[in-house]
Amino acid sequence: MAHILGNITGAFRKNAPLEVLTHPNPLLYQKCEEIDIAHDEDLPSLVKGLVQAMRTFDGVGLAASQAGILKRVLIYDISESQDEPQVLINPVITDHSEELSTADEGCLSFPNIYFPVTRPSRVTVKAYDVAGEPILLEDIEGLLARVVQHECDHLDGVMIVDRAKPHIRKTALRTYATYEYQPEEYITIVDAQTFEAEISPGAIAHGANGETIIFAHDEAIDE
Ligand SMILES: [Zn+2]
Numbered sequence: 054m055a056h057i058l059g060n061i062t063g064a065f066r067k068n069a070p071l072e073v074l075t076h077p078n079p080l081l082y083q084k085c086e087e088i089d090i091a092h093d094e095d096l097p098s099l100v101k102g103l104v105q106a107m108r109t110f111d112g113v114g115l116a117a118s119q120a121g122i123l124k125r126v127l128i129y130d131i132s133e134s135q136d137e138p139q140v141l142i143n144p145v146i147t148d149h150s151e152e153l154s155t156a157d158e159g160c161l162s163f164p165n166i167y168f169p170v171t172r173p174s175r176v177t178v179k180a181y182d183v184a185g186e187p188i189l190l191e192d193i194e195g196l197l198a199r200v201v202q203h204e205c206d207h208l209d210g211v212m213i214v215d216r217a218k219p220h221i222r223k224t225a226l227r228t229y230a231t232y233e234y235q236p237e238e239y240i241t242i243v244d245a246q247t248f249e250a251e252i253s254p255g256a257i258a259h260g261a262n263g264e265t266i267i268f269a270h271d272e273a274i275d276e
Pocket residue numbers: 159160161162203207
């Protein structure tokens with residue numbers, strides 16, 4: 054625990070590798086502050102450190118708050134080659150579609166547990182790059198829209214469990230609390246309502262790729 058809570062001040066040391074904080078570290082649940090791009094001397098090295106950490110932990114996105122730095126900066130890389138990192142500073146979602154889409158999401162701060170999260174299918178995002186030049190991501194969709202919304206949530210202290218249906222959230226938190234982290238082990242939480250067959254609450258199955266599947270039921274809420 055001391056390890057996880059080590060970076061509690063949010064102080065940023067140049068050249069020190071960044072750690073990725075995990076739930077329930079309180080810094081993950083705080084709102085980040087806007088960056089004064091022209092005067093923030095630490096910004097270039099912070100972005101560099103975030104890219105390094107994202108690669109080390111094999112993520113597709115990372116927000117500064119996940120490294121304990123409460124500043125509004127996020128990075129993502131959804132390229133096949135994982136060598137096209139993009140940075141968004143002070144991002145704002147200015148528009149979103151009424152249409153929603155649901156897909157399994159995971160988070161480096163809630164490691165190895167995946168579950169369905171519903172979000173607007175398309176969004177428009179305004180942000181800045183490290184030089185202070187404006188960036189406009191207009192009507193983005195698919196994985197890009199999902200990753201950017203996920204990382205923007207981090208900047209507001211919102212984690213994926215906060216976006217899940219209540220019974221999925223409860224199963225995810227309970228699973229997280231009881232499970233011993235194994236680097237190569239993956240757990241997927243499935244909404245049992247999406248299956249016609251009767252599956253008993255908390256039933257566990259194994260997926261084609263060896264992952265553990267836990268079926269979450271509505272009734273689990275009243276337990
Ligand atoms: Zn995340």
